[in-house]
Amino acid sequence: xxxxxRANASRTDIDAVVVGAGGAGLWAALExxxxxxxxxxxxxxxxxxxxxxxxxxxxxxALGNVExxxxxxxxxxxxxxxxYLTDQDAAEVLAREAIPAVIELERMxxxxxxxxxxxxDQRRFGGHTRNYGEGPVRRSCYAADRTGHMIxxxxxxxxxxxxxxxxxxxxxxxxxxEGGEADKGGRCSGVVGYKISDxxxxxxxxxxxxxATGGYGRAxxxxxxxxxxxxxxxxxxxxxxVPLMDMEFYQFHPTGIVGIGILLSEAxxxxxxxxxxNEGKRFMESYAPKLMELAPRDMVSRAIYQEVRAGRGIxxxxxxxxxxxxxxxxxxxxxxxxITDFARVYQGVEPISEPVPIQPTAHYAxxxxxxxLNTEVIAGPDGSxxxxxxxxxxxxxxxxxxxxxxxxxxxxxxxxxxxxxxKRMAAICKSTQLPAARPGAETAVADxxxxxxxxxxxxxxxxxxxxxxxxxxxxxxxxxxxxxLSAAVREIARLKGEYARVRxxxxxxxxxxxxxxxxxxxxxxxxxxxxxxxxxARKESRGAxxxxxxxxxxxxxxxxxTMVWRGSDGAPAERIAYKPVTITIFEPKPRxx
Amino acid sequence: MSSxxxxxxxxxxxRDAAPHWVNYTVPVEPMDRVLDVLTRxxxxxxxxxxxxxxxxxxxxxxxxxxxxxxxxxxxxxRVEQLGKSISVAPxxxxxxxKDLVVDMDAFFGKYRSVLPFLVxxxxxxxxERHQTQEQRDRYDDTTKCILCAACTSSCPSFWAxxxxxxxxxxxxxxxxxxxxxxxxxDDRLEILADEDGVWRCRTTFNCxxxxxxxxxxxxxxLEVSSAIGSRR
Ligand SMILES: Cc1cc2nc3c(=O)[nH]c(=O)nc-3n(C[C@H](O)[C@H](O)[C@H](O)COP(=O)(O)OP(=O)(O)OC[C@H]3O[C@@H](n4cnc5c(N)ncnc54)[C@H](O)[C@@H]3O)c2cc1C
Numbered sequence: 164x165x166x167x168x169r170a171n172a173s174r175t176d177i178d179a180v181v182v183g184a185g186g187a188g189l190w191a192a193l194e195x196x197x198x199x200x201x202x203x204x205x206x207x208x209x210x211x212x213x214x215x216x217x218x219x220x221x222x223x224x225a226l227g228n229v230e231x232x233x234x235x236x237x238x239x240x241x242x243x244x245x246x247y248l249t250d251q252d253a254a255e256v257l258a259r260e261a262i263p264a265v266i267e268l269e270r271m272x273x274x275x276x277x278x279x280x281x282x283x284d285q286r287r288f289g290g291h292t293r294n295y296g297e298g299p300v301r302r303s304c305y306a307a308d309r310t311g312h313m314i315x316x317x318x319x320x321x322x323x324x325x326x327x328x329x330x331x332x333x334x335x336x337x338x339x340x341e342g343g344e345a346d347k348g349g350r351c352s353g354v355v356g357y358k359i360s361d362x363x364x365x366x367x368x369x370x371x372x373x374x375a376t377g378g379y380g381r382a383x384x385x386x387x388x389x390x391x392x393x394x395x396x397x398x399x400x401x402x403x404x405v406p407l408m409d410m411e412f413y414q415f416h417p418t419g420i421v422g423i424g425i426l427l428s429e430a431x432x433x434x435x436x437x438x439x440x441n442e443g444k445r446f447m448e449s450y451a452p453k454l455m456e457l458a459p460r461d462m463v464s465r466a467i468y469q470e471v472r473a474g475r476g477i478x479x480x481x482x483x484x485x486x487x488x489x490x491x492x493x494x495x496x497x498x499x500x501x502i503t504d505f506a507r508v509y510q511g512v513e514p515i516s517e518p519v520p521i522q523p524t525a526h527y528a529x530x531x532x533x534x535x536l537n538t539e540v541i542a543g544p545d546g547s548x549x550x551x552x553x554x555x556x557x558x559x560x561x562x563x564x565x566x567x568x569x570x571x572x573x574x575x576x577x578x579x580x581x582x583x584x585x586k587r588m589a590a591i592c593k594s595t596q597l598p599a600a601r602p603g604a605e606t607a608v609a610d611x612x613x614x615x616x617x618x619x620x621x622x623x624x625x626x627x628x629x630x631x632x633x634x635x636x637x638x639x640x641x642x643x644x645x646x647x648l649s650a651a652v653r654e655i656a657r658l659k660g661e662y663a664r665v666r667x668x669x670x671x672x673x674x675x676x677x678x679x680x681x682x683x684x685x686x687x688x689x690x691x692x693x694x695x696x697x698x699x700a701r702k703e704s705r706g707a708x709x710x711x712x713x714x715x716x717x718x719x720x721x722x723x724x725t726m727v728w729r730g731s732d733g734a735p736a737e738r739i740a741y742k743p744v745t746i747t748i749f750e751p752k753p754r755x756x
Numbered sequence: 757m758s759s760x761x762x763x764x765x766x767x768x769x770x771r772d773a774a775p776h777w778v779n780y781t782v783p784v785e786p787m788d789r790v791l792d793v794l795t796r797x798x799x800x801x802x803x804x805x806x807x808x809x810x811x812x813x814x815x816x817x818x819x820x821x822x823x824x825x826x827x828x829x830x831x832x833x834r835v836e837q838l839g840k841s842i843s844v845a846p847x848x849x850x851x852x853x854k855d856l857v858v859d860m861d862a863f864f865g866k867y868r869s870v871l872p873f874l875v876x877x878x879x880x881x882x883x884e885r886h887q888t889q890e891q892r893d894r895y896d897d898t899t900k901c902i903l904c905a906a907c908t909s910s911c912p913s914f915w916a917x918x919x920x921x922x923x924x925x926x927x928x929x930x931x932x933x934x935x936x937x938x939x940x941x942d943d944r945l946e947i948l949a950d951e952d953g954v955w956r957c958r959t960t961f962n963c964x965x966x967x968x969x970x971x972x973x974x975x976x977x978l979e980v981s982s983a984i985g986s987r988r
Binding site: 166208209211212213214216217263266269270271272274275276277278279280281282283306307309312313316317320321323324331360389390391422423425501504505508509510511623624625667668669671672673674675676677 | 768769770771787789798799802803804806807808809810811812813814815816817818832834853854855857859860864868872873874875876878879882883884885886887888889892895896899900902903932935937938
């Protein structure tokens with residue numbers, strides 16, 4: 164075996180494994196600890212480095228602290244925002260359970276901004292309305308523009324208090340299945356972890372495994388996502404026969420810093436910021452006259468592309484302005500301090516006196532590993548459960564976000580479904596035995612990784628990564644069509660061919676980031692493939708999936724979730740099935756704001 | 757594209773007896789940050805150049821490094837602010853694992869030692885606790901900490917006495933001591949009154965200079981020490 168991995172894996176038996184320590188993983192771990200379930204949290208980053216900490220804007224819950232609000236309105240907005248692809252039973256759970264979840268966070272110590280009478284303050288956010296779409300409502304609970312940071316800190320603090328066992332900087336490189344892969348009725352029986360500091364492998368055998376690994380925004384060149392967001396959980400599940408669901412729905416957030424994609428939160432528009440074209444006009448008037456800048460993200464991102472195409476980008480280029488000057492120094496500095504700092508540091512722009520150049524940035528995966536309402540991973544359209552495997556947070560697709568997520572609903576998703584995951588896993592841990600051990604569970608992945616680090620020559624991962632990110636940006640972005648997407652599918656297959664010859668230069672066993680980044684590139688290629696293949700198959704436009712060759716929504720054919728399976732032995736993905744959408748209250752209607 | 761001279765302190769425990777400097781001439785773009793330059797050097801010249809990174813915009817705290825002699829986040833320092841030559845070393849005072857990566861375990865251990873979580877009786881009923889905006893503002897500054905260790909590893913008292921709990925842990929204690937909802941201030945003050953607690957602070961303000969979140973750390977430390985004083 165090459166120097167990059169140490170021989171002799173360690174073996175641990177435990178009830179529950181949580182992979183990932185962002186908001187979803189931490190809340191699940193906390194719930195498991197409360198139930199007294201022996202749990203190991205494996206995370207490739209120190210928990211507080213997780214990307215949940217980057218969330219700025221807020222977390223919605225119909226508390227009604229500052230004006231009338233009801234969870235039914237929140238549910239409706241979520242369904243409509245998702246262009247009716249949202250499963251309505253899931254949206255109901257989200258909107259109802261958001262309320263106790265936010266209150267529980269406050270009781271855990273989260274420092275929310277407060278109203279004059281000391282209650283959690285709330286502000287407006289895109290797509291959140293009163294009385295089923297009448298106008299904006301103040302629903303987003305926030306802690307300045309550091310809401311995600313405070314959620315991550317608070318949950319981590321509570322995990323420390325509860326004595327949760329963390330394996331920091333352990334990269335999970337494989338899932339272990341027993342009795343066949345997921346599509347053959349197999350059960351997930353653990354994970355293989357790679358300890359980054361010394362290159363040793365650790366096999367955890369467990370009754371339950373939660374994937375809480377976040378998204379895969381790094382598949383695109385311009386993205387708000389951390390370098391670490393490489394779709395690990397999705398790809399690992401996919402490789403073991405789990406389908407991925409609704410991968411064609413990837414959200415582009417309208418306001419990223421030009422060129423690098425760092426996010427300027429929707430809070431800037433929630434507080435009253437404008438979007439302006441090169442004529443100085445608030446162009447959202449022409450696209451969403453009622454909600455204007457606070458229309459859902461897919462619409463605003465498309466509007467920016469349309470303006471740019473019509474030659475109304477700033478200086479005729481591919482960006483427009485976010486203007487907050489009229490809010491005044493006090494609001495800008497007190498309510499939007501981080502955003503202001505980003506514009507200053509990364510663009511050299513002073514938002515108090517200058518408009519800020521922005522363009523859409525790859526931001527959020529609506530799709531992912533399909534689950535039921537209890538976060539149990541499902542194996543196909545019939546909803547049959549993959550025993551032992553769970554998913555929550557951005558990695559999962561319940562589906563609460565449908566074809567387009569509303570701002571603040573991801574944090575809600577983490578809280579509500581992270582908690583549900585912990586509860587469900589605890590119940591299952593109490594009623595099942597450990598699965599049979601699988602000798603040599605780590606052999607396959609150890610061989611793959613050792614091969615990468617021992618090829619005398621081959622392609623550098625950085626080259627493939629760069630090509631993939633550019634391809635996804637150009638061909639699988641805000642607007643798509645048959646030609647772009649079929650070219651993308653072909654090109655991804657070619658890049659996968661290159662990847663089979665990828666070569667890592669660092670051959671050491673200590674903190675080998677070269678090797679891990681190459682491994683992560685493999686996950687990105689898988690998630691990119693699932694995205695492009697699903698997008699090609701969906702011949703309609705809905706939410707974030709906008710086909711210029713099929714501009715209309717087609718409920719007769721496509722009011723359904725896409726499920727795509729990985730091809731066997733490196734062949735491109737072909738098998739696709741559709742799962743009906745659950746509709747309980749709101750009949751699909753055209754989506755006008 | 758112009759270029760910069762990038763000097764990296766490198767150390768591979770499997771090969772090197774001691775850390776040494778290696779120079780690279782790296783092409784740069786106008787808005788590049790030090791993190792971009794490190795990444796480009798890794799991609800172009802040597803895949804084994806090792807550093808931590810994640811969010812790349814100053815909120816996760818992974819890439820705190822000593823850059824041109826000062827502790828900074830590599831993703832928050834623009835190259836044009838540094839001129840033509842850039843030197844990058846691991847955070848001082850912490851054990852080096854490899855290249856720019858330091859062992860953070862002891863650092864997080866100190867953080868955990870100050871009870872960094874709300875301790876409070878569960879309120880009656882189902883509702884939220886109330887807190888005025890003024891009460892919340894009292895500890896707002898110290899909620900910003902991202903545990904990057906730039907402050908603690910810039911502190912001469914910490915270099916001299918590695919058992920010193922350090923600025924980052926005190927900041928996180930402050931965040932709870934001054935939270936009107938919390939009930940364990942006395943326990944934390946007791947912990948920080950220890951000989952390796954707040955008294956080791958010599959108010960050199962290095963921590964304030966190093967903090968990428970702009971936290972007034974020295975002020976927080978002084979508030980904690982005076983709270984200890986007034987309880988005696
Ligand atoms: C800039 C930005 C701003 C946002 N603002 C908002 C907002 O205001 N409101 C809102 O609702 N949503 C917002 N979002 C979206 C939301 O923050 C994310 O969707 C959410 O935080 C994801 O949380 P998570 O728990 O699923 O994963 P993350 O927080 O991304 O955590 C993933 C975890 O998985 C671990 N991990 C990954 N792969 C592996 C592996 N192979 N082995 C071991 N561990 C692994 C990582 O170490 C990490 O701990 C924002 C997103 C971004 C990028």
